[in-house]
Amino acid sequence: MTAVAGFDEAKFEQLFGKVLGDVGGAMGLFMAYIGDQSGIYKALEESGNIGHEALADRTGVDARYLREWLSANAAFGYVNYDADSDTFSLSPEQAALFAHEGEPTCMQGFFQAVVAQYATHDTALDVFRSGRGRPWGEHHTCCFCGTDRFFRPGYVSNLVSHWIPALQGVEDKLKAGARVADIGCGLGSSSQLLAQSYPNTQVFGFDFHGPSIDTAKQRASAAGLPNLSFDCCAATDIPGAGDYDLVCIFDALHDMGDPVGAARHIHRLLKPGGTFMLVEPMAGDNLAENLNLLSGIFYGFSTTICVPTSKAQAVGLGLGAQAGQKRLTEVLNEAGFSQVRRATETPTNMVLEAVA
Numbered sequence: 001m002t003a004v005a006g007f008d009e010a011k012f013e014q015l016f017g018k019v020l021g022d023v024g025g026a027m028g029l030f031m032a033y034i035g036d037q038s039g040i041y042k043a044l045e046e047s048g049n050i051g052h053e054a055l056a057d058r059t060g061v062d063a064r065y066l067r068e069w070l071s072a073n074a075a076f077g078y079v080n081y082d083a084d085s086d087t088f089s090l091s092p093e094q095a096a097l098f099a100h101e102g103e104p105t106c107m108q109g110f111f112q113a114v115v116a117q118y119a120t121h122d123t124a125l126d127v128f129r130s131g132r133g134r135p136w137g138e139h140h141t142c143c144f145c146g147t148d149r150f151f152r153p154g155y156v157s158n159l160v161s162h163w164i165p166a167l168q169g170v171e172d173k174l175k176a177g178a179r180v181a182d183i184g185c186g187l188g189s190s191s192q193l194l195a196q197s198y199p200n201t202q203v204f205g206f207d208f209h210g211p212s213i214d215t216a217k218q219r220a221s222a223a224g225l226p227n228l229s230f231d232c233c234a235a236t237d238i239p240g241a242g243d244y245d246l247v248c249i250f251d252a253l254h255d256m257g258d259p260v261g262a263a264r265h266i267h268r269l270l271k272p273g274g275t276f277m278l279v280e281p282m283a284g285d286n287l288a289e290n291l292n293l294l295s296g297i298f299y300g301f302s303t304t305i306c307v308p309t310s311k312a313q314a315v316g317l318g319l320g321a322q323a324g325q326k327r328l329t330e331v332l333n334e335a336g337f338s339q340v341r342r343a344t345e346t347p348t349n350m351v352l353e354a355v356a
Helices: 007-038 039-049 051-059 063-076 092-098 108-119 123-128 142-165 170-176 190-198 210-223 261-267 293-311 325-334
Strands: 080-081 088-089 178-182 204-208 229-231 244-250 270-281 339-345 351-353
Touching: 007 039, 007 063, 007 092, 007 108, 007 210, 007 351, 039 051, 039 092, 039 170, 051 063, 051 190, 063 080, 108 123, 108 142, 108 293, 123 293, 142 170, 142 190, 142 270, 170 244, 178 190, 178 261, 190 210, 190 229, 204 210, 210 229, 229 325, 244 261, 261 270, 261 325, 270 325, 325 339, 325 351
Parallel strands: 178 204, 178 244, 204 229, 244 270
Antiparallel strands: 080 088, 270 351, 339 351
């Protein structure tokens, strides 16, 4: 390598190693997505130690391609390979990450959301260069499904057991019977969980994306929940002033074009003393506090999804997925919420409580 003033060979080698690992991770993620969509991981867990031809027979996948896929997975450490028997298997830890749909350990929803960004890379580049907004509906369908698959296990693990109890007086209201608005509900997983957990409470899910609401309605019908309904509606247009005991937004306020206006309307929707539960990605209050892997991932999604979605709407504030509690509190204060606190948190989310 040609010597360059100020060039540190050791730092270069360190960075090169990290970038090479990232390239491997990108390819490994794509292999993991293929294995999820073709059902290979589940079949491999069920079969135990198995050769690639026998696994091909079980899954209906081409044996030659499967051999190459298994080899890549073995090289990445995603599956185990026994050289003596020329067979492959999944450890319990590998199965938890790649095969256990719906459990908090499963990463497939995250993988699917990333693949969706690559699937529409030309659009992402055009948006980035031009500065135009990108409506939610302009994304690949994998983005909707992947986002739901990623967030749903966290809601299942935390919403009823930790987040609701952390709010002042809310759990008792929901058990007795209350009215809840879940705004930006997407495919409706959070709404359905609330309705199932609190049968005396009426839950209303709202989202401005029609196809997502259609899916949410289908799921609600299949679940047979009479206390759950969905409607396609923007956050600022939801009817029912003073009708709700609890309003929730899960990982969606930062995507809104006018989060202040949405929060101001939520203030009007709540009964006196009602609660606004705002769940947002974990973040510090400035970039220096967010120089870590998780924030890097969130900033990446924010570049291609969150900020462009916000810019495609009126006002187009573009909060971004790493706004932080201080900035979010300023938004809520401007909307009329004077009492805001962090009720609880997880490694990936903060839960803010604002009282009307």
